[in-house]
Amino acid sequence: MSVIYVLLTISIIVAVVFFIAFIFSVKSGQYDDAYTPSIRMLFEDELVKTKKDKIVSNSQEKQS
Amino acid sequence: MSYFLEALHCIFVLRYKAKVMDKVNCYHCGDDCDSTIIHFEEKTFCCNGCKTVFEIFSTNDLSCYYDLQQAPGATPKEVSGKYNFLENPTIAERLLEFDDGKTQVITLYIPHIHCSSCIWILENLHKLNPAVISSQVNFGKKTARISFSSKDLTLKDLVLQLNKIGYEPYISLEDYAVEKKDVNRTLIYKLGVAGFAFGNIMFLSFPEYFEVNEYWLDQYKYVFRWLMFTFSLPVVFYSGNDYFLSAYKGLRSKLLNIDVPIALGISVLFIRSTFEIIFDLGTGFFDSLSGLVFFLLLGRFFQQKTYSFLSFERDYKSYFPIAVTKIHTDKKEESIQVYDIKKGDRLLIRNEELIPVDGILISGKAFIDYSFVTGESDPSEKESGEKLFAGGKQLSGIIEMEALKSVEQSYLTRLWSNSVFEKDKASTFKTLIDSISKRFTIAVLTIASLSAFFWILYDQSKALNVFTAVLIIACPCAIALASPFTLGNLLRILGKKKFYLKDASVIEQLSKIDTIVFDKTGTITTSKVNAIEYEGIPFSEKEAVLLKSTLRASNHPLSRQLYNLLSPHNILTLDEYKEHLGKGLEARIDQQEIKIGAADFVQNSKVKESTSTAVHVSTNDNYKGQFIFHNVYREGLSDLFKTLNEENELAILSGDNEGEKEYLKQVLPADTSFYFNRKPADKLDYIKSLQQQGKKVMMIGDGLNDAGALAQSDVGIAISEDINVFSPACDAIMDASKFRFLSQYINVSKKAIKIIKWSFLLSLLYNLSGLYFAVTGQLEPVIAAILMPLSSISVVVFTTIATNVLGRKLS
Structure with missing residues (x-):
């Protein structure tokens, strides 16, 4: 078999894999909200505030 | 002593305000702190509600809320008893998206969502309340999807918790009636399929564009062609099926819409290309075919700009509450679904609640705002025994009423049974495209037949070739794109305004x-500002203070409005205060007495009959004058x-x-x-x-x-x-x-229509130059493959630039 068939098959398989990935991403609702994730990704810094976490645990201890 | 200090402080702050002309804004909600300023942790707040929210956030280490955006919050409202209906299991079940006994999921519409701080705080709800498992905000729709463990947190408590931090969800009858709709993603799928096929077919047709008569190419071109054919199948039969359907519908109602020549173009492209590869006549036009469908769908996608946080199809259901409190004969209160209200039911309407059905007022002080129903701006006072209409909003205190009708039969809701609400406006409207496409289709068919006829006489072998070539090249891709891109872009520009x-x-x-x-x-x-005009004898300083202090004590909407508009004064404690239902207020400090209210209440017979709303004032039984409320235009x-x-x-x-x-x-x-x-x-x-x-x-x-x-x-x-x-x-x-x-x-919008007409002209030029190749029988696939995207892209560029120029002139 000529190598061109192998290459064609591979290229089409790769293309179809990406196509299926696209279909699944649409199905999972990724394209429903295109705005919020762009803001959400900026939040990480605020979430990891180790110093503040300590205060949280302290105050909880006091309460209990 | 402390009272004195506070008053002094207050005066100082007011003086300071007047001097600097700089308003003090609330750290939480950003409103002007007009009447009261609360200082807490070196920050200013306009009310206790805002301060409490700040306290909640700072004790839970969520004060970052204020760093992301300045003054992002909302003042929490008083909601006692408002959400009792969430305890009703059948109502809760309808609202919940998922419930397995342990975990419950609900999507709540929260109108206040407006900035990144809102997203942040709502997605960190689990820090405020550990029973919340996760929450996800959809900013466009202004919704939050919250999952929580139902053992530790009831739905009602969750809603109350949200309200406590100023994010009160809006739950209306609409949430109850509508079954959860699926999101329609068909267009994205179709666009994806067309784009996928378009790209691949382009690759596969590339070798033959240059027609290198090479041994290698000649041997494999059949494989390439059949692959292209396979890729084009989903494009024609899935992505393009809307055009066939629409053309069929148009033809059946004897209308030559723009989809007729498009559908004709697509089918001719597909059939001719298939013939060509079967009989080895050429490569076919699969590249143009998939490109055409892809561009057309792109235009549709672009036009489909929706404001998901707005709804243009609301009826009374989105105003009406989901449930009301029914009072049983044994005085027991129960939340019932508004559809379950029967004639004769006793209902309890709280402050700020909507009256869901027509009925009779039994007891309580009814002060009803009918502005939604009648457009009348002034709230009207009702006494027991009077009729209440559905859609009115109770503005002061709790009332009891008896239902006379069910929800669907009430005065306001009957309006929606008018057939106007079922008519689809778009379908009856004949667009510019529709009127052009009729002439266009006829012209194309005439040119195609004439040139075919000519070639039958001249060279029969070419006649069919020319006929199909005309239909292919005249396919109104650019015309079909002009309108969606112009209008779609303008839609966005106007949205920004x-x-x-x-x-x-x-x-x-x-x-x-x-x-x-x-x-x-x-x-x-x-409706925001009401101008109040005073007619009468001016007040002395003492009287002005008394007036303001008295108004402060009242919850009557007119008193609240008047109070907010009067210049600030010290607030004194009243020695005596009495509110007369439906008449007015009476108060006393030391020897000074005041009466505020209706004309006959303040003992004044001289007042002229007037159509505008007025509040009369007398002190020590001396008539002073009246405040007249005006509409502000x-x-x-x-x-x-x-x-x-x-x-x-x-x-x-x-x-x-x-x-x-x-x-x-x-x-x-x-x-x-x-x-x-x-x-x-x-x-x-x-x-x-x-x-x-x-x-x-x-x-x-x-x-x-x-x-x-x-x-x-x-x-x-x-x-x-x-x-x-x-x-x-x-x-x-x-x-x-x-x-x-x-x-x-x-x-x-008038100019936008002109832009569309200009771009029609532009695309007609391309069509005419293409027609030259088609009529003379020289249409090569590569020419079609260049001309079609070129005309589409230049139309898109033209309309986009033109609409943006238009948009820049808008203020």
């Missing part, structure tokens, strides 16, 4: 308007009417009384017509009668009472002080601050 249109076809409708009908209350007047009203009057007929159609007629006659152009005391159904009929005279009517309104007229009119625009608050079903929603630019928006 806070004028939100339902869809692109509204722009075309706007450009044809010749009659404009305005509602009065809330549309040309603002929107800025630039007179100028707007003048500009609009040049090209349109204007009318005012109000549910209100004639009190302001004389004033309006002075301000507005002379030939404006006035209609007062119109009921919702009258408004609808008036619009209908105008349309029967062949007029294109635009209706601008704000309340539920305009809903029928808005639906009946060619373009119904709802005006809204706050876009998040619901507006009735309409074609466009306009931010109230943009009201005076209305004439500009109409102008822009």
Whole structure:
């Protein structure tokens, strides 16, 4: 078999894999909200505030 | 002592304010701290509610909320008992998205979501309450999807918790009635399929573009061709099926719409290409075919700009509560679903709650705001035994009423059984494209037949080739793209100017308007500020303080308004205070007495009969004067009417009384017509009668009472002080601050139609040059593959630039 068939098959398989990935991403609702994730990704810094976490645990201890 | 200090401090702050002319804003909600300023941790707050939210956030280490955005919060409202219905399991079950006994998931609509801080705080709800498992915000839709463990947190407590931090969800009857809709993603799928096929076919057809007669190419070109054929199948039969359907529908109703030549083009492209590869005549036009469908769908996708946080199809259901409190004969209170209300039921309506059914007031102080229903701006007072209508909002305290009708049979809700609300406006409207496409299709078919006829005489072998080539090259891809890209882009531009249109076809409708009908209350007047005029003997300093202190004690809406508008004074403690239901207030400090209220209450017989609302005041039984409440008209009203009057007929159609007629006659152009005391159904009929005279009517309104007229009119625009608050079903929603630019928006839409016509001309030029190749029988696939995208792209570029230039001129 000529190598061109192998290459064609591979290229089409790769293309179809990406196509299926696209279909699944649409199905999972990724394209429903295109705005919020762009803001959400900026939040990480605020979430990891180790110093503040300590205060949280302290105050909880006091309460209990 | 401390009281004295506080008062001193207060005076100091007020003086300071007056000097610096710089207002103190609340750290939490950003409002001006007018009457009271609360200092806490070196920050200022306008009320205790805002301070409490700040405290909650700072003790839970969520004060980052204030770093992301300045003053992002909202003042939490008093909601005692409002959400009791969430304890009712059948109602809760309808609202919940998922419930397995342990975990519950609910999507709540929260109108206050407006900035990144909102997203942050709502997605960190689990820090405030560990029972919340996760929460996810959809900013566009202003919803939060929250999952929580039902063992530790009930639905009601969750909602109350949200309310406590200023994010009160809006739960209405609509949430109950509508089954959860699936999101329609078909267009994205179709676009994806077409794009995928387009790219791959382009790759595969590349070798043959250059026609290198090489051994290698000749051997494998059949494989390439059949692969292209396979890729084109889903494009034609899946992505393009809308065009076939629409063309079929058009033909059946004897209408040559734009989809007819498109469907013809697609099928000819596909059939001819398939023939060519079967009989080894050439490569076919699979690249052009998939490109055509891809571009067309792209245009549709672009036009499909929706404002997901706005809804243009609201009816009374989105205003109505989901449940009310029913009082059983044994005095037991129970939350029942409003559809379950039967005639004769005793209902409890709390402060700020909506009356869901027509009924009779049994007990309590009813002060009902009917502005939604009738357009009448002043709340009306009702005494027990009087009739209450559904849609009114109770403004002071708790009342008990007896239902006379069920929800569907009530006065307001019956409006929605009018057939206007079932009609789809878009389907009856003939667009510019529709009218052009008829001539276009006929022209194309004529050219194709004529040239085929010529070739039959001249060279029979080429006749079919030429016939199909004409249909292929004349496929109106660029024409079909001109309108969606122009209108779609303008839709976005207008959206940025806070004028939100339902869809692109509204722009075309706007450009044809010749009659404009305005509602009065809330549309040309603002509901935000009320001008209050004082007529009478001026107050002494002592009296002014007494007046302000007395008003402060009252919860009556007019008192609240008056209180907010009077200049600040020290607040003194009243020695005596009495509120007389439906009459007025009475108070005393030391030897000074005051009476505030209705004319007969303050013992004044001299007062003239007037149509406007007034509050009378007397001190120590001496009549002082009256405060008259005026409507305030929107800025630039007179100028707007003048500009609009040049090209349109204007009318005012109000549910209100004639009190302001004389004033309006002075301000507005002379030939404006006035209609007062119109009921919702009258408004609808008036619009209908105008349309029967062949007029294109635009209706601008704000309340539920305009809903029928808005639906009946060619373009119904709802005006809204706050876009998040619901507006009735309409074609466009306009931010109230943009009201005076209305004439500009109409102008822009007229110009947009001109842009479309110019781009038609542009694409016709491409079509004509393509036709030269087609008619002479020289159409090569590569020419089609170049010409088609080129014409589409240049039309897109032209319309985008032109609309942006238009948009820049808008203020």
